[in-house]
Amino acid sequence: MIDLLEIPGFVLDDEREELLAELRAIPGTAATVLSQDMGGRVQPNVRKTTRLAVSPETRERVKEWLMDAKDVLAARFGVALGDCEDPQFLRYEEGDFFVPHQDGNTPLVHDASRFRRVSTVIFLNERSGEPRQGAYGGGPLVLHGHYRTHxxxxxxxxxxxxxxxxxxxxxxxxxxxxxxxxxxxxACFFRAADAP
Structure with a gap:
């Protein structure tokens, strides 16, 4: 089956609205597949979304929230976790997507993503079946069962x-x-406790 943890209310409404206001006000760049320090490059047929460069204060504040959850995540998934990578603040516009993929910890990958153990996604705005102000449609995060067992x-x-x-x-x-x-x-990724 799929090992999934949900933490409702991880970001409180006032903090969430503050984040959304910042994200809506800044331009971004096309997101790469893998991060730049892992040799990532833009591949719009694989990942079409925009990465937003928030203020250093916002990035550090969100990273602190995530690090506060590290012990809960480590216990839930039974892994020793170290630091998390810098959070990726993402904007998906109409038509944007990310094809089925894995974030790391796979035997065929030999870049720095092999140290990733737990992936996290924080949802900031509402999903709606009908178009309306501030909401989006489609774009669900879909997790796949293991290719051999499910x-x-x-x-x-x-x-x-x-x-x-x-x-x-x-x-x-x-x-x-x-x-x-x-x-x-x-999106953010927690690395193994023994990662370099």
Missing amino acids: PGLRVEAPADPGTLVAFRSETTHEVTPVTHGVRYTI
Whole structure:
């Protein structure tokens, strides 16, 4: 089955609205596949989304929230966790997506992503079946069952505003295309305690 942890209310409404105001006001750049320090490059047929450069204060504040959750995540997934990477603040516009992929901890990958153990996504705005101000449609985070034991299994992660969803970094997952509005999320990866 899929090992998934949901933490509702991880980001409180006033903090979430403050983050959204900052994210809506800043331009961004096309997100790469893997981070720049791992040799990442833009591949719009694989990942089409925008990465937003928030203020250093915002980045550190969110990273602090995530690090405060480290022990809960380590206990839940039974792994020793060290630091988390810098959070990725993401904007998915209509048509944006990320094909099925794994974030790390896979035997065939030899870059720095091999040290990732737990992936997290924080949902910031509401998902709605109908177009309306501040909400988005489509674009769910879908986790896939293991290709040998549960090849057809697909689980849509909860996406309530302020919720943090965590899963093992080797879990195959995708973001299906956004159909309307703009989807705002924060992705972050916790590395193994013994990672260099």
